[in-house]
Amino acid sequence: MKILLKNTRQLLRDNETEHCDILIEKGRISKIAADINEETDKLIDCKHHMVFPGFVDVHVHLREPGGEHKETIKTGTKAAARGGFTTICAMPNTNPVPDDTEALQALLDKINEDAYVRVLPYASITKNLKGEELTGISSLAEAGAFAFTDDGVGIQTADFMLRAMRAAAANGKPVVAHCEDNSLVYGGVVHNGKISERLRLPGISSLSESVQIARDVLLAEAAGCHYHVCHVSTKESVRIIRDAKQAGIHVTAEVTPHHLLLNEDAIQDDDANFKMNPPLRSTEDQEALLEGLMDGTIDLIATDHAPHAEAEKENGFLNAPFGIVGLETAFPLLYTYLVRTKKVTLEQLISWLTVKPATIFQLSYGVLQEGAIADLTIVDLNKNVCFDKQTFYSMGRNTPFHGWQVQGIPLVTIAEGKIVYRSSRETDCIHIN
Template sequence: MTTVIKNGTVYQNGRLIKADVLIENNKIKAVGENLSGDQVIDATDKLVSPGLVDLHVHYREPGQTYKEDIHTGSMAAARGGFTTVGAMPNVTPVPNTPDLIENMIKLNHEKGLVHILQYAPVTKDQTSDEVLDYAALKKAGAFALSNDGHGIQNAQTMYLAMKKAKENNLIIAAHCQDDSLYQKGVINEGAKAKELNLPEISGLAETTQIARDLLLAQETGCHYHICHVSKAASVELVRMAKSRGINVTCEAAPHYLLLTDSDIPSDNAYYKMNPPLRSKEDQAALVVGLLDGTIDFIATDHAPHAKNEKDGGFMKAAFGITGSETAFSTLYTKYVKTGIIKLEKLLSLMSDAPAEKFGLTSCGHLEAGAEADIAIFDLEHETTLEEKDYASKGVNTPFTGKKVYGETVMTMVSGKVVYTRGE
């Protein structure tokens, strides 16, 4: 049985072309004109893209499945056009051992609708200074390391972790947060914090730890990846580090590109995230960083919570918002429709760039011989983001009610349709 996606605009190797895509035995057999197959999917006036790649999601299983689980999280990914994701290790128990990593990977495979890559923690339980056995964790299937949600406070711990990660050819993806400067704040320092009378988070909590870690990365040669950069100064630090040959990459999360702290309408915890929403100047620096290559790709930091965990305003609520189902459409609407970012650039930032930067050869590309991981988007028709449509258990996003373009029509994983609009 062969399937052909016909008449679409195909994103391939950095270009948009008019082409058909032929699929056979779970792989792409050909990309070209006038292809035929046993089954036809009509993509007239649609965008046909490699499945998007999101290297920063939280699926909460095991231990926190009231927030999300692997099945619902991967359903949300598929609904957003993502076919490969990287799952953070902040679950219960934290997968500190090879056996726990193997169990996580087994669960991901059994319950996931998309390809799920598994992070292992940098240190035991993500909060200690005990560096783990990276060789054993990698052998068990971990693809990278992260303590996401927790900054590594001790410089010696990070130094030893980087040396060990370098020895094992593993990437450290860092949540950069100096707790001594963080001061248990809940919102970005500035006018909005004062207006709402809320404790502030200093931007230095992010930037000083990035500065420290870049020097450690320079010394060790470790591939150091910075999660969710949010400050203009962070972008500038990465730009300088790259110019000096330091092995650093970084990501931007959609919410920092779409919102600033001035957009927070009230003490509404759907706008509470970590790092916090920053200033308009910070957002502008992120956009420049994306355009000039300082920021390597986009990752959602999909962080679902139960409704009651986002009640009570900024002081009581959990940090984090969902992102899998809204990322492409909101970014397309804000940046591509307005001519700020080209469609080809946005697609690269969300597909081939993350795959390339993390050395993943099995995703992010739409070409003959590749796995048939494909997303089809409707760029022509406006839709409204509605809570009732979300596949995630989490509805904690401030984008509900927004009118957007770029809705996902269909998502295929290894040639199998895992999401179809309206079904």
């Protein structure tokens, strides 16, 4: 299909923008110019809205197979498209776990059948995520695993992590870690701080995260492995990662929108929509995360999209599962509360959502240039909306951001030259012929 985007604005260096047209042919960007006039299958008048590379999220949970009452590949990728994401990387905490080539191939077949956007699946480090037996990392890498992780569960023994890192390094694959020392969790459900005291809930120590990161960066150095830290949440973790990078260790890290925008003070009562792992930490931790993102210690932003059934989240902090949804809220939240408040620039935000994850994980996406794969999102930076969780495309309604006012709304998402999302709001000023 041949698509022409007319009257777009693209972001240049130093936060400058310029008007342009973009021609898409055979799934790629064939031309970017001031004025393009060609016969096409579809013409999109972008009304001078911004066009960005499709966003890349290296940390999402799609739940299928085994958790279809929470989310499916179809609903999760539809939510991703609505949020402007064209590449997402699916964690392996499913049933069955993609811990052998047969399970991984079945997952790849289902993705090929149902996904609206590109899905790159992780394989697990250990069999059934139990930390007792390593998977066949070489065969899984050859079969198409994006990377290796036991996300949701920390690898508890150094021996297992070192062997996994060596095998992953031998196959040119990263090890991606949910860092949590179970011996320091103490059954916690919120951060161990003033909110845990006020609500009389068991707290999760910051040490449970930072201690395991400290162990793992040394193991990564010994193994020569690319080690990526999921959802960094503490100031101590930021310090360890910064020191490791200065020592030349190949470590990268991500932070979530919710850890950047919220801290434990946001929790007013026993509302499990604020329950996530790692938990919302202190104000000092939140400030350290933004500082780490700004100075390059933390490399990128990922949502950790974790949908659950509404009934599951109604059970309070002690009994509800960890996790919140994030694919449909990420960009508007970050644009509204970081860019528009002048804490970061639009150029920085787009880089953390596109160029950085693509570069770090050696993906050929996340760029807007001639010859590139046509993954694009068109965004109205000025439109105001109020988040209503009942309108989410995701099956998950578990968000602490319900009712928040935001700007920066994706209107159209194009993945590999196909329109995979267009806003149905009558007030959105964009026209497709």
